[in-house]
Amino acid sequence: MTSLRTRDIIALGFMTFALFIGAGNIIFPPIVAQQAGEHVWLAAFGFLITAVGLPVITIMALSRVEGSIQNLSSPLGKVASLILTIACYLTVGPLFATPRTATVSYEIGFSSYFGTSSSSLLIYSAIYFTVVMLVSLYPNKLLDTIGHFLAPLKIASLAVLGIAAFAIPSGFIPPAINNYVAAPISEGFVNGYLTMDTLGALVFGIVIIHAIHSRGVTDKKLVTKYAVIASLISGVGLTLVYLSLFKLGVGSHEAAPNAANGAIILHAYVQHAFGDIGSLFLTGMIFLACMVTAIGLTCACAEYFSELTKIPYKILVFILIGFSFIISNLGLTKLIAVSVPVLSTIYPPAIVVILLSFFWKFFNKPSHVVAPVTAVAFLFGVMDGMKVAGFDHYLPAAIEYLPLNAQNLAWLIPSSIVLIIAIIIDKVRK
Incomplete structure (x- = not known):
């Protein structure tokens, strides 16, 4: 070896x-x-x-x-x-x-x-x-x-x-x-x-x-x-x-x-x-x-x-x-301007996938936990991306009242709630 x-x-x-x-x-x-x-x-x-x-x-x-x-x-x-x-x-x-x-x-x-x-x-x-x-x-x-x-x-x-x-x-x-x-x-x-x-x-x-x-x-x-x-x-x-x-x-x-x-x-x-x-x-x-x-x-x-x-x-x-x-x-300024909304969209689901990969063995069926949490993180990531890109006027007004929205971290709490619910369902259904 x-x-x-x-x-x-x-x-x-x-x-x-x-x-x-x-x-x-x-x-x-x-x-x-x-x-x-x-x-x-x-x-x-x-x-x-x-x-x-x-x-x-x-x-x-x-x-x-x-x-x-x-x-x-x-x-x-x-x-x-x-x-x-x-x-x-x-x-x-x-x-x-x-x-x-x-x-x-x-x-x-x-x-x-x-x-x-x-x-x-x-x-x-x-x-x-x-x-x-x-x-x-x-x-x-x-x-x-x-x-x-x-x-x-x-x-x-x-x-x-x-x-x-x-x-x-x-x-x-x-x-x-x-x-x-x-x-x-x-x-x-x-x-x-x-x-x-x-x-x-x-x-x-x-x-x-x-x-x-x-x-x-x-x-x-x-x-x-x-x-x-x-x-x-x-x-x-x-x-x-x-x-x-x-x-x-x-x-x-x-x-x-x-x-x-x-x-x-x-x-x-x-x-x-x-x-x-x-x-x-x-x-x-x-x-x-x-x-x-x-x-x-x-x-x-x-x-x-x-x-x-x-x-x-x-x-x-x-x-x-x-x-x-x-x-x-295209130049640095344009590159950064375009990349920020894309990164705000991709990062939340990527973070969820990375962190949950360490806990697969604790789930009866990992896909039933990882998939819904990642989907929620991606949905809120899209909203963050739209906000950063200046398209926030297309988003529902209620988004403004979400916890951590001002910090572009609105995805964190909804993803955590869905994670808890998914784990409970996974354990109950076996």
Whole structure:
């Protein structure tokens, strides 16, 4: 029975961490921190639940079902499970997350050198996705290319930024604004959606399992064990990165007052802390961070759609990269504006499926519990998505009076009530 060496286990953990740390992970904590102001650590607590806790739990859940979202969501039935799986892969793949890695890395790192014209972004994204494609064509070498080489570089650069954030004294801390005044925890919780880490974890599960298999490990218990260790290593790394970015953001008001997004804060802060050398450092760090995530997402999506459609893996890599290239040229602002309603819709049912997967063995028939709760979470997720998209005038007026509606968490209490009812019925009917 083959087992992983300690060196490979650490590399696997680094690879998992590196796959997560991409565009959203770096740009969202600073803007949350600046807007939360004096309530920054309450907002950080809520943010860490969805941006660290849920992704770690997701990898653990997937390690028990061979890394497959479809296996994880099987109690929903074949059609619903397939729809959820495809939605997750497309969202964190060619529709939103993968294109966002290119636009964010350009806007933060390269726009100050090459300008903000559409032609500059077009040339940059063409070069960027060519490199992503070349690495993605060889998924069996990911543990070597990412785990042993790119991930350590990425971690070292993030460590420099994190140490600087804590070493340089904070400036003026402004009062909280918007929803951070009254509900900083729930606002942080919902903003954690934007990192796409939980949906990313659903997709990366298969990449991590394949990386373990590439070293000859086939025993299911060992595969689960190594995946859990990798998720815990990545969870510790994510927490440290986020805490340093929150510290950076809360003290950034003087360098970037009332910033429109986290990219502006990061650029201004690094320029303030390190000067022109800092700008070059930030460019390299963001490029590396985004590229590793893009490679992981492309590999995972190509693996899944190859199994689903029987189209060869390498052809799908070309197709997915082509879509990502086209969509990335819409620009960061449009991408974020479109992705927020979609994420508000998908996250609630995804969270329900992930959490309930740990309790299947306690249900007589898991589908009779998981399916109705997920359906309710999805229904309220659609309402949240419509509200975020500005279509709330189409919703019934009674929605406004639901508990936690103002925090975009209206799905939580109805889903919990349906869960209790479904468990009682499941136990009574046997």
